[in-house]
Amino acid sequence: MLEIKDLHASINGKEILKGINLTIKDGEVHALMGQNGAGKSTLSNVLVGHPAYEVTQGEAIYNGQDLLKMKPEERSHAGLFMSFQTPIEIPGVSMVNFMRAAVNEKRKYKGEEPLSASAFLKLMREKRAIVELDSKLANRSVNEGFSGGEKKRNEIFQMAMLEPTFAILDETDSGLDVDALRIVAEGFNKLRTPQTSALVITHYQRLLDYLKPDIIHVLIGGQIVKTGGPELALEIDEKGFDWIKAEAGL
Numbered sequence: 001m002l003e004i005k006d007l008h009a010s011i012n013g014k015e016i017l018k019g020i021n022l023t024i025k026d027g028e029v030h031a032l033m034g035q036n037g038a039g040k041s042t043l044s045n046v047l048v049g050h051p052a053y054e055v056t057q058g059e060a061i062y063n064g065q066d067l068l069k070m071k072p073e074e075r076s077h078a079g080l081f082m083s084f085q086t087p088i089e090i091p092g093v094s095m096v097n098f099m100r101a102a103v104n105e106k107r108k109y110k111g112e113e114p115l116s117a118s119a120f121l122k123l124m125r126e127k128r129a130i131v132e133l134d135s136k137l138a139n140r141s142v143n144e145g146f147s148g149g150e151k152k153r154n155e156i157f158q159m160a161m162l163e164p165t166f167a168i169l170d171e172t173d174s175g176l177d178v179d180a181l182r183i184v185a186e187g188f189n190k191l192r193t194p195q196t197s198a199l200v201i202t203h204y205q206r207l208l209d210y211l212k213p214d215i216i217h218v219l220i221g222g223q224i225v226k227t228g229g230p231e232l233a234l235e236i237d238e239k240g241f242d243w244i245k246a247e248a249g250l
């Protein structure tokens with residue numbers, strides 16, 4: 001699915017990612033953990049093609065394609081999705097129009113006809129139900145006046161609409177109360193297929209209890225310094241990161 005080799009990336013001339021190696025196979029969920037400022041969001045942004053980041057070295061191959069050469073919209077059409085740590089508000093653009101444009105652009109890319117208005121609204125209803133997103137929110141401008149938790153729920157709603165094959169969740173659990181977290185996590189699980197892979201960035205074991213990642217990585221100072229099974233997340237929950245730093249000689 002995704003193979004990242006020796007990836008280096010900078011922002012404003014400052015190197016943040018310092019040689020990331022990461023392979024995620026079809027159907028696998030990997031968790032990425034690490035303290036604030038480690039570079040987790042930078043890695044996500046680089047993978048989806050955020051223009052502010054400069055890749056200075058390395059490669060990322062996504063289903064046989066050179067991901068780093070693709071435009072952000074091509075990456076999205078090819079099945080890549082990212083739930084933003086801080087979703088932006090888009091005043092004046094209704095959720096309906098925003099999602100219709102996104103869904104129909106993706107269909108066009110795949111050589112499919114646009115959905116009819118009624119088929120689209122039916123799809124919206126079905127997908128809203130998965131994350132229990134209020135119909136009132138779906139009728140507003142994108143994220144405008146949404147609470148933090150509603151924005152996060154809306155991210156997974158967008159994921160449901162776009163049916164990605166590779167999803168990056170960047171701290172989607174932050175700002176969610178316990179019930180919303182369960183709904184969002186269960187929503188994500190409902191959207192998974194045996195082929196869907198994900199990179200889940202989180203500080204909390206609670207989300208991982210639901211998502212049951214196969215592999216846990218720890219990112220420190222722009223490098224993955226430790227990789228392990230689900231038990232590694234439990235250990236971090238209990239003991240923090242200092243022991244991993246000590247082990248890595250940092």
Ligand SMILES: Nc1ncnc2c1ncn2[C@@H]1O[C@H](COP(=O)(O)OP(=O)(O)O)[C@@H](O)[C@H]1O
Nearest residue numbers: 011012016034035036037038039040041042043
């Ligand atoms: N736009 C930016 N300009 C300058 N530095 C940035 C920018 N975005 C991120 N950084 C820096 O990159 C480092 C990694 O940030 P980030 O990837 O957001 O970390 P994480 O998501 O792991 O908390 C931090 O030191 C942060 O200050």
Ligand SMILES: [Mg+2]
Nearest residue numbers: 040041042085
């Ligand atoms: Mg971050």
